[in-house]
Amino acid sequence: MLARATDDTVPQQIRRRRAAALRCPPLDDGHRDPLDRYVQPGQPSTYGMTETELRRYANHLVLNEGWSPWEVRQRLAITPRAQCCPCCRHHQEAAA
Template sequence: MTAPEEIRRRRAASLRVPPQFHGSRDPLDTLATPSAPSTYSLAVRELRAEAGRLTARGWSDAEIAERLDLRGVVAA
């Protein structure tokens, strides 16, 4: 089984169980999500581009700040 097939199988299986205490159905979701704003190891230019893409998709400034660590972008 390939990785994408395994991911789809796991996601479908997670929909058959009640949410965990943290709200997710799949415990791996919380492991893949940073607990605070992150740069996701992106360069400043890449962070700016991602913030622009999120804005174009309708994300608010607060939602973007919650997800992306833009401190280096503002200073640059």
């Protein structure tokens, strides 16, 4: 006879899977659970940024990290401003 699934069946399965993963030896990247690498990105999250902060981050990616504008538009859904905007590094250096 099959057990009837309840609303808390899935969370129980997730907790059991997580506990089993933590009992295993670490993987090559140091994580014990392979799903950890997907929920703990190597870079800070852009969630919760204001539009000004997100645009400043987009400008930083283009100016300092070598990203092209199309990569920033595709990844962050925002267009970096021109180099003479108040958010960019060049404007701050010119004002100093």
